[in-house]
Amino acid sequence: MNLLKSRRRFVKQLLSLSAFGAASTLYIKKEPCSDMNSIGIVEGADAIGNPDYALSNLDDGVKVEYVGMSCFKITSSSGVRIITDPFLAEGNITYVQLQREPADVITVSCGHFAHCNVSTVGGSPYLYQTTEPAEIHGIKFRGVATRHPMICDVMSKTEPGKNIVACFKVDGINFCHLGALGHRLSDEQIKQIGTVDVLMIPVGGVSAMPVNVATEVCGQLNPRVVFPMHYKSARCPLPGWAAVDEFLAGKENVHRCDTNIGSSELVLKTSMFTPEMQIIVPNCVF
Amino acid sequence: MEIKWLGLGCFLIVSDNGIKIITDPFPSDENIPFEVFTASADIVTISHGHFAHSYIYGMAGVPQLYTGPAPAEVKGIKFSGVPTCHSGHKGKAVIISFELDGIRICHTGDLGQKLSRRQLAAIGKVDILLSMIHSSDPTHTIQDACDLATEVSEQLNPKVIIPMHRFVVDDLDNFISGKKNVRRLDGSEAEFHRDTLPSETCIVAFKAPFK
Numbered sequence: 264m265n266l267l268k269s270r271r272r273f274v275k276q277l278l279s280l281s282a283f284g285a286a287s288t289l290y291i292k293k294e295p296c297s298d299m300n301s302i303g304i305v306e307g308a309d310a311i312g313n314p315d316y317a318l319s320n321l322d323d324g325v326k327v328e329y330v331g332m333s334c335f336k337i338t339s340s341s342g343v344r345i346i347t348d349p350f351l352a353e354g355n356i357t358y359v360q361l362q363r364e365p366a367d368v369i370t371v372s373c374g375h376f377a378h379c380n381v382s383t384v385g386g387s388p389y390l391y392q393t394t395e396p397a398e399i400h401g402i403k404f405r406g407v408a409t410r411h412p413m414i415c416d417v418m419s420k421t422e423p424g425k426n427i428v429a430c431f432k433v434d435g436i437n438f439c440h441l442g443a444l445g446h447r448l449s450d451e452q453i454k455q456i457g458t459v460d461v462l463m464i465p466v467g468g469v470s471a472m473p474v475n476v477a478t479e480v481c482g483q484l485n486p487r488v489v490f491p492m493h494y495k496s497a498r499c500p501l502p503g504w505a506a507v508d509e510f511l512a513g514k515e516n517v518h519r520c521d522t523n524i525g526s527s528e529l530v531l532k533t534s535m536f537t538p539e540m541q542i543i544v545p546n547c548v549f
Numbered sequence: 550m551e552i553k554w555l556g557l558g559c560f561l562i563v564s565d566n567g568i569k570i571i572t573d574p575f576p577s578d579e580n581i582p583f584e585v586f587t588a589s590a591d592i593v594t595i596s597h598g599h600f601a602h603s604y605i606y607g608m609a610g611v612p613q614l615y616t617g618p619a620p621a622e623v624k625g626i627k628f629s630g631v632p633t634c635h636s637g638h639k640g641k642a643v644i645i646s647f648e649l650d651g652i653r654i655c656h657t658g659d660l661g662q663k664l665s666r667r668q669l670a671a672i673g674k675v676d677i678l679l680s681m682i683h684s685s686d687p688t689h690t691i692q693d694a695c696d697l698a699t700e701v702s703e704q705l706n707p708k709v710i711i712p713m714h715r716f717v718v719d720d721l722d723n724f725i726s727g728k729k730n731v732r733r734l735d736g737s738e739a740e741f742h743r744d745t746l747p748s749e750t751c752i753v754a755f756k757a758p759f760k
Contacts, residue, residue, distance in 0.1 A: 351598055363616060363617070363618070363619075365619070369614070371605070371606060373606065374576070374604070374606030374607065376600065379604070379605065379606045380598055380603065381595065381603065381605055381614055381616070382595045382597055382598035382602075382603040382616050383598060384614065384616065385616055385617070385619060386619075386621065387613050387614065387615050387621040387622075387623040387628075388613065388614050389611050389612070389613050389614075390593070390605060390608075390611060390612050390613070390614055391611055392605070392606060392608075393609065393610065393611065395610075395611070397611050399611070
């Protein structure tokens with residue numbers, strides 16, 4: 264997307280966010296970032312090639328955008344762009360897929376087309392889909408081996424059932440993307456995952472864990488913010504899957520950004536964290 | 550450098566100083582009689598999103614991807630991409646070119662058209678052409694697909710053409726029939742050096758690496 268369009272969109276989001284009451288404005292106070300160079304400047308980044316780099320000067324905090332399915336675009340305050348589980352819009356998936364969206368890192372949890380279609384990502388991103396820790400553009404990535412339900416084995420015959428939980432820390436915030444996790448976590452897995460501030464968790468069941476297990480896993484990891492993902496919706500009417508409402512039922516501190524026009528781009532800063540877990544249902548960026 | 554054909558559109562290219570590039574990786578599948586690549590590579594190029602060309606899961610390590618079409622420099626190697634029409638009008642595919650060890654390599658992806666002057670200008674010089682000689686267009690015969698590949702190779706005029714062909718039909722014989730300077734290799738890999746590239750266009754047909 265070009266610089267002008269994303270800047271316009273950003274300003275629109277900023278205005279619409281402030282239009283809501285305190286309940287929906289999730290402004291996390293930012294940790295002071297001393298000097299840009301210590302966070303890991305994107306190699307060769309400049310404002311023209313990377314609009315997020317320019318935007319990052321307007322903003323302080325981590326931007327989170329939801330593309331659909333299990334795909335998020337996370338942009339650090341220094342402009343490093345991470346895309347999780349890019350999907351191919353095929354069959355029942357009618358979210359708008361990325362169009363060679365430039366990124367610096369792609370994380371992939373499993374080999375199903377709804378999680379590993381990296382051809383939709385442009386730039387020259389590093390691909391993180393392993394349990395070997397790595398530091399990429401100054402951000403430390405860790406992958407934890409888990410399993411997804413065998414029903415999801417359509418295209419991962421190479422490593423049937425394997426699901427990688429991606430953990431990475433951006434601007435002082437610990438992100439954890441569960442991919443298509445199929446089960447509650449073992450003590451060892453919880454230890455490997457470590458502290459979680461922001462959790463992205465599949466709540467649609469079927470090709471990921473059942474919905475009640477998703478609630479349990481939130482309890483196991485105790486994040487400050489939860490982004491449900493990978494659920495049935497109007498743009499993804501997968502038969503037999505659960506809609507996000509099932510996971511949300513009976514829970515407090517729920518922010519339904521998907522039911523209003525704005526809030527497709529959220530800015531997270533650590534001051535937003537409260538002792539209670541906040542659940543944010545993001546709107547899609549496209 | 551060394552070029553090894555792994556099957557379909559997938560090549561493992563290793564530069565003189567050890568940089569490994571994988572093009573268009575495919576998955577493990579009962580319909581694909583080639584061994585899926587699960588080792589590590591430094592760079593992976595992907596021409597388009599069809600699963601037989603873009604399957605990266607199971608590869609070890611942390612490679613960098615290039616899907617184009619915007620040019621990028623990855624690990625010191627300049628890549629560029631030119632969007633084209635996929636055969637059978639099944640969307641877009643990108644022709645990816647890069648220079649390694651002084652040799653310009655070009656991978657045609659799943660090309661379904663003759664190249665326009667603009668596309669030719671964007672691709673530039675080609676020394677080694679990895680050429681798709683199969684068409685996904687159901688109205689094309691094997692001969693049509695080979696004829697198109699022949700026309701495109703004449704447009705690009707490389708020194709070496711390495712045909713990548715499907716396994717279900719023997720497109721290769723159609724492609725090489727009537728052509729001069731054809732070398733059929735016993736194996737699926739070969740070494741290339743800038744100084745020993747042929748002066749006249751030569752087709753180097755690798756043996757299909759069936760598992």
